[in-house]
Each structure stands twice: as structure tokens, then as C-alpha cells.
Amino acid sequence: MPSNAIITLTDPRSTAAEAYRTLRTNIEFSSVDEPLRTLLVTSSAPSDDKSAIVANLAVALADGERRIILVDADLRRPAQHTLFELSNERGFTSLFKDDSALNAPPLQPVPNTTLQVLTSGPLPPIPSQLLASKKISDVLARLSEMAEMVIFDAPPIITVNDASLLASKVDGVLLAVRAGGTKREHVKAAKDRLEKVNARLIGAVLTNAHTDLALQYS
DSSP states (O other): OOOTTOHHHHOTTSHHHHHHHHHHHHHHHHTSSSOOSEEEEEESSTTSOHHHHHHHHHHHHTSSSOOEEEEEOOSSSOOHHHHHTOOOSSSTTHHHHOHHHHHSOOOEEOTTSSEEEEOOOSOOSSHHHHHTSTHHHHHHHHHHHTOSEEEEEOOOTTTOSHHHHHHTTSSEEEEEEETTTSOHHHHHHHHHHHHHTTOOEEEEEEESSOGGGSSOOO
């Protein structure tokens, strides 16, 4: 059974689950002219509930017949394998060092959805070197061929360079912000960092707010 943090699976009729579906709709309408095939979710600080947001959003996006791939690209503190209770023996990092894994990525399906999860895999000693390698283009292209949307769970953008490296290569970026927890200057710093790498920031998602404002898109 997936973690209770994945409310879109454990309680799909809840107000919180409906908020994620509203977020999905807002994202879809935001990209009518420029369709999103790859979406990265990051935060300004480690305490922004980022990974749970990504998991719930991925389930909401896969609510139907759309093929969605969720990639755990947080190679510092991966969480998706724990949230979904999946094996992490092979995953995202395997695609960089094993051509057979690149040809047939070790995706793990989530029952009763069209979502497949690519966990982080074994953690590299220096994640930024992996994400800055020439192989990243092949990895992104292969995953995009296999789904209508690929959503990446990336580490906080102002603490390490990993998210910036990926943000410059995807179609859009969503910033996770925790009400009452994320500092205003950290949000500004995150936005500035994204602008420096010419990333397309499509909006922010607000957590830890009043129930009917649990997720806001802007």
C-alpha cells in the first residue's frame, strides 16, 4: 500500500485529492500553446513537501488513459521509491551507465493508473556530474518517447546545482512553496536561479495552507 502522503491514491475523493486534480487542469490550460512533455518540480528548501507533491500530481495526471512517467531525479534524498513502496535497485541512474537500461528503462507501474515510476536507482557520488553529462539528452529523449508526459522530482534549486541542470532541458518547471515555512527571499532566489538558466517557470504550488487552498497555481 502506498504511503498515506499519496492522497490521490489512498483517498481519491478527498478535498486534497480534488485540489491536485485542479492543479492538473490548471497546468494543462497553461500549456495550450506550448504543450508540456517534460515537467520538473523543485523547491527552494528541503522542507517544502516536494516529493509528496510530485507523487500526487503524477497520479492526478495519470487519471485517465494518459501515459505518465514519474522520474525520481532527486539524487541527494530520493523519496519516490519509499512513497510508492517500490524497489530502488535500478532506476534513473541506471540509464546513464547501462545501454540496456536506456533501451528498456526499469519502469515500475502503479496499479489502477497509467502511471509508471522510474525510481532514482543507486546514488552517484557527484549527482551534478551525471546530470551535466552528454548522456542526459539521450535519457530525456528516450523517456519522452515512452509517455505523453514525464514529470521529474528534482532537489531544491538553491541548495545544489542539480535542479538547474535539469530545468534548462525540460519544457516547464513548477516551484513548490510551503505556506508559513518557505521564506520569501528563498522563493525569489529560486526564481532568479531558474531565470538564469532560461527555464520556463509555469507557476508555483502552495502547500500547508487552509484546506480549500491546499494547492494554488499561479
